[in-house]
Amino acid sequence: MSVQIDHNLEEIRRFRPSPEFAAQAVASLALYDAAKADRLGFWAAQAKELLHWHRPFTRTLDWTNPPFAKWFDDGELNVAYNCLDRHVEAGNGNRIALHWEGEPGDSRDYSYAELTAEVKKAANLLTSLGVSAGDRVAIYLPMIPEAVISMLAVARIGAVHSVVFGGFSAESLRTRIDDASASIVITADGGYRKGKVFPLKTTVDTALADGESTVRNVLVVKRGGNEVEWTEGRDLWWRDELAAVDAEHVAKGFPAEHPLFILYTSGTTGKPKGILHTSGGYLTQTAFTHKNVFDLHPEKDVFWCTADIGWITGHSYVVYGPLANGATQVLFEGTPDSPHPGRWWEIIEKYKVSIFYTAPTAIRSFMKLGRQIPQEFNLRSLRLLGSVGEPINPEAWIWYRHVIGGGSIPVVDTWWQTETGAIMISALPGITDLKPGSAQTPVPGIEIEVLDDNGAPVSEGGGLLVVSEPWPSMLRGIWGDPERFTETYWEKFGDRYFAGDGARIDEDGDIWLLGRVDDVMNVSGHRLSTAEIESSLVAHPLTAEAAVVGASDETTGQAVVAFVILKASQEDAVSPEEASVLLRAHVARQIGAIARPREVFIVNELPKTRSGKIMRRLLRDLAEGREIGDTTTLSDASVMQVISDKVR
Numbered sequence: 001m002s003v004q005i006d007h008n009l010e011e012i013r014r015f016r017p018s019p020e021f022a023a024q025a026v027a028s029l030a031l032y033d034a035a036k037a038d039r040l041g042f043w044a045a046q047a048k049e050l051l052h053w054h055r056p057f058t059r060t061l062d063w064t065n066p067p068f069a070k071w072f073d074d075g076e077l078n079v080a081y082n083c084l085d086r087h088v089e090a091g092n093g094n095r096i097a098l099h100w101e102g103e104p105g106d107s108r109d110y111s112y113a114e115l116t117a118e119v120k121k122a123a124n125l126l127t128s129l130g131v132s133a134g135d136r137v138a139i140y141l142p143m144i145p146e147a148v149i150s151m152l153a154v155a156r157i158g159a160v161h162s163v164v165f166g167g168f169s170a171e172s173l174r175t176r177i178d179d180a181s182a183s184i185v186i187t188a189d190g191g192y193r194k195g196k197v198f199p200l201k202t203t204v205d206t207a208l209a210d211g212e213s214t215v216r217n218v219l220v221v222k223r224g225g226n227e228v229e230w231t232e233g234r235d236l237w238w239r240d241e242l243a244a245v246d247a248e249h250v251a252k253g254f255p256a257e258h259p260l261f262i263l264y265t266s267g268t269t270g271k272p273k274g275i276l277h278t279s280g281g282y283l284t285q286t287a288f289t290h291k292n293v294f295d296l297h298p299e300k301d302v303f304w305c306t307a308d309i310g311w312i313t314g315h316s317y318v319v320y321g322p323l324a325n326g327a328t329q330v331l332f333e334g335t336p337d338s339p340h341p342g343r344w345w346e347i348i349e350k351y352k353v354s355i356f357y358t359a360p361t362a363i364r365s366f367m368k369l370g371r372q373i374p375q376e377f378n379l380r381s382l383r384l385l386g387s388v389g390e391p392i393n394p395e396a397w398i399w400y401r402h403v404i405g406g407g408s409i410p411v412v413d414t415w416w417q418t419e420t421g422a423i424m425i426s427a428l429p430g431i432t433d434l435k436p437g438s439a440q441t442p443v444p445g446i447e448i449e450v451l452d453d454n455g456a457p458v459s460e461g462g463g464l465l466v467v468s469e470p471w472p473s474m475l476r477g478i479w480g481d482p483e484r485f486t487e488t489y490w491e492k493f494g495d496r497y498f499a500g501d502g503a504r505i506d507e508d509g510d511i512w513l514l515g516r517v518d519d520v521m522n523v524s525g526h527r528l529s530t531a532e533i534e535s536s537l538v539a540h541p542l543t544a545e546a547a548v549v550g551a552s553d554e555t556t557g558q559a560v561v562a563f564v565i566l567k568a569s570q571e572d573a574v575s576p577e578e579a580s581v582l583l584r585a586h587v588a589r590q591i592g593a594i595a596r597p598r599e600v601f602i603v604n605e606l607p608k609t610r611s612g613k614i615m616r617r618l619l620r621d622l623a624e625g626r627e628i629g630d631t632t633t634l635s636d637a638s639v640m641q642v643i644s645d646k647v648r
């Protein structure tokens with residue numbers, strides 16, 4: 001097992017909740033007691049308390065055919081109704097659902113009543129375009145209100161969305177459209193990024209250019225104002241179409257296990273996995289965790305999760321959790337540092353954000369810039385901070401609490417995955433004594449174990465993180481590939497879920513995450529697979545062979561570092577420097593800018609075992625500037641010397 005992220009094992013600081021915070025805390029110790037006494041009864045009670053059921057369920061969990069779970073499966077609900085109409089019907093129609101802030105500084109507020117009205121029209125529009133329950137709709141949008149509106153409109157009619165991050169390339173988009181056989185794509189002309197408009201519609205055109213696709217229509221939101229080409233009959237302007245449809249739409253109930261969305265994520269092989277989530281269980285756990293982990297008081301809090309809706313964090317904690325709970329939140333189109341490095345803090349000040357949820361990579365890049373930037377803004381509205389995406393090192397945790405949080409407010413480190421759908425491990429603010437660097441405790445109703453390779457519990461030292469009982473928001477499968485689902489997550493430990501993360505449990509029972517144990521990298525909290533980037537590199541005409549590793553990086557957690565052997569025929573055509581530039585650009589174009597290698601080293605050989613496996617461990621040592629580890633299993637031990645002479 002390779003544990004890539006060093007933790008400060010000496011970390012011993014503890015932070016007690018303040019009495020003031022504890023006195024008003026939403027969560028309570030009673031939640032743990034209730035879940036312990038009757039786990040299924042606990043989740044059934046949460047599902048009833050937090051959601052509106054069109055038809056009440058009588059069965060909580062069906063686990064007769066593991067790993068295929070069914071939660072609340074004889075019940076019916078409408079996910080969008082739960083996120084919208086019921087808040088309006090309860091008299092909260094005027095509450096702000098979204099404070100949207102565009103990158104150029106334009107802004108728009110949507111009340112729950114307004115958001116509901118928009119989603120009703122969009123639902124009618126999709127229906128008029130022939131979308132019915134179960135059909136797939138691809139969404140390729142910037143962080144604009146229409147992104148949230150589209151997702152909810154799809155959900156409202158029982159269709160299935162597949163949101164593709166706006167930074168992904170035409171090729172990545174096409175693969176995802178094809179895999180899910182999407183019939184509609186919702187996009188924008190362009191979006192804003194660092195003061196410029198980046199095209200989205202053009203990328204969709206490129207994606208759909210080659211060969212027949214399943215896409216009938218492309219709906220285009222006007223945002224960037226950039227010029228677009230138009231395919232008559234296929235392309236439609238979002239606003240014109242919406243103006244022509246009925247404003248009323250009655251949400252009907254769908255079975256709890258009706259599919260809600262597919263979201264693609266990287267696995268150990270090259271092909272991204274379409275993670276499938278369904279309705280009732282997913283919404284129960286996202287609402288439960290959003291309420292209790294973030295101590296939500298919906299009538300007064302302003303919540304801001306900085307994740308893009310293209311990632312699971314955006315699905316669960318920008319769209320479904322907060323809206324199911326009737327929260328007021330900020331939705332931001334831009335980046336943290338444009339047009340100035342205090343942009344996020346300015347937004348917190350402007351909207352009086354009280355709960356803030358972001359990733360360690362962002363915190364570390366702010367640390368580098370220094371505390372004087374956030375100190376120019378009034379951040380006193382903040383009362384709770386959250387972290388997600390990768391382990392947060394204690395130094396970053398302390399900086400976050402002090403410089404952003406003013407020194408006394410809780411910081412919750414939340415561990416979960418695309419596959420788990422919602423938060424699984426986190427402190428509960430006001431209840432738990434906080435430990436910087438540790439994600440700490442499974443949330444009530446979740447069972448976590450740390451096991452060795454043979455499935456025996458590990459009491460000290462590191463092991464593999466396993467979820468030992470099914471949970472409401474668990475993935476229900478990999479789209480179109482039930483075998484891969486079983487193989488990836490369930491083969492190793494029987495009917496316990498193997499997460500792919502290393503972890504250790506300390507003497508208090510707190511969990512410390514140690515990073516991935518497979519060939520998945522974590523760059524700025526985003527998952528990338530070594531295999532996917534290697535196959536992109538090998539697809540370039542210059543490349544003979546390629547190996548990719550995730551090397552630790554001060555800001556992004558890990559960075560992509562590639563080692564490439566050029567084809568003999570190409571060696572004289574380009575210099576190594578030119579090849580490296582070309583290949584970095586090639587990966588960015590093929591997969592997306594986030595996958596662009598930090599470095600591409602042109603080498604003559606790669607370290608291989610006698611059975612021909614590339615020893616990435618040694619390449620990682622090299623990329624991280626460490627002493628090269630044990631090379632005795634190499635077929636040719638001198639190879640590493642040759643490579644390291646090239647690199648250093």
Ligand code: 6R9
Binds near residue numbers: 527
């Ligand atoms: C929500 C999300 C999942 C992987 C996961 C783990 C890492 C996420 C973490 C964390 C340590 C945390 N991860 N949160 N590691 N502490 N608080 O990030 O989903 O994009 O699927 O990534 O991210 O390695 O396995 P996803």
